[in-house]
Amino acid sequence: MKFFIFDSLSRTKKEFVPIDSNKVRIYACGPTVYDYAHIGNARMAVVTDLLVKTLKKKFKNVTFVSNITDIDDKIIDASKKSGVPISKLTSKFHEIYNKEMNALNVSPPDFQPKASDHINEMIEMIEELVNKDCAYFSNNHIIFRVESYKYYGQLSGRSLDEQLAGSRIEIADYKKNPRDFILWKPSESNEPGWDSPWGRGRPGWHIECSAMSKKCLNIPFDIHCGGVDLTFPHHENEIAQSCSAIKVDCEPQNFCRYWFHNGFVTSDGEKMSKSLGNIKLVNEILKKYSGEVIRLSLLSAHYRQPLNWTEAILQQSEKTLSRIFKNLEKIKKDEIEDSQIKKNEFFLEFQESLFDDLNTPKSLSILNVLINKLKESNKKQQSKIYTAIIEAMKLLGIGKNKEIIIENFDLIKKLIDERDRARQKKDFDRADEIRLELSKINVEIEDTKEGTKWKKLK
Ligand SMILES: [Zn+2]
Structure with a gap:
């Protein structure tokens, strides 16, 4: 049975053929951890979880990586406002996010790398971009030169004007071109910072996904997931960084093969926003x-x-x-x-x-x-x-919490198998223990010539 995926880069539904069918590799942009997750975050997690589970029906080995953004100006602001130290704030909301996703039966990713653990990988990639003249130093910042990448705009399909209108252009005199974006910025003494060849500072947001996907999965990998709102500029920038670090004007397919984007969630017909007070947590x-x-x-x-x-x-x-x-x-x-x-x-x-x-x-x-x-x-x-x-x-991923229906169905089979093995080894204490465990979930067993039969008691 063939597997089909809609790829946002080529804008077509294509048969999914992994680079290596023995090891399917998937990356998804995870949450910025400074507040509770809203239903839009949950949609990405649930949909990607279903993609991974479904792919596992066809491919034995699927590796799924989803990052945690724990360095961000929004986090710094939230920490300043609340007075809670950054590491305490991010680890609290990281834990809450994982608990909430668990409640939605989302399996944890195989790797959940944190941005703050991958500063060296980011610095290395930025150095590579500077060496290739795809990035420049200006006013203590390192800036990606968008003009240096000829495929820029291919994923989002935005023209030059639309790119300018669509991105929140910061008026910054250190940018040679308003479309250029920050790879590294200086940190004030009261802000988190790391030593780098360009002084003490911290990475811009986009570079972390390029660095962590390469580190955890190697490039090119198979599928990159995320909400459609990340297409521009975040994913566009990821492609530009990852590919330019390989070589100048390297084609987008050398970063990943399929772009999988899930749609927006609106709340009672309106865009979710803080000002409207309609964010559904x-x-x-x-x-x-x-x-x-x-x-x-x-x-x-x-x-x-x-x-x-x-x-x-x-x-x-x-x-x-x-x-x-x-x-x-x-x-x-x-x-x-x-x-x-x-x-x-x-x-x-x-x-x-x-x-x-x-x-x-x-x-x-x-x-x-x-x-x-x-x-x-x-x-x-x-x-x-x-x-x-x-x-x-x-x-x-539904029915897990319902008594007997799914989880117990598997559990009963597992316990009966274990009891059979215990009996074969003449470990009757363990066999009796399992009988007791089963009776606690109202399952009665009977040993027959054909093997163990079970019945659910009302
Ligand atoms: Zn990302």
């Missing part, structure tokens, strides 16, 4: 809805489409989930046979919809059809459909 929504309801809501629209966040979406997802659970609970699970998932046509149809550029609206409608079929089908088919539904929900 994950921790606030979690007080009223489960992480799975939030996750399902985030997946209800196709990831490339804008998503209008409303109370109605949450209510609808809550209804959908409880309907799924009710229908699954009606099935006598002790009569379910484990059917081979690779030959399960119901699951394969579901999987194909996700392999097609993560078409979650289609995959959710397939899941809905399966739920309806479950009641009407004969026993043999029921087993197959039930297994397909469980696997589909695991892939979507």
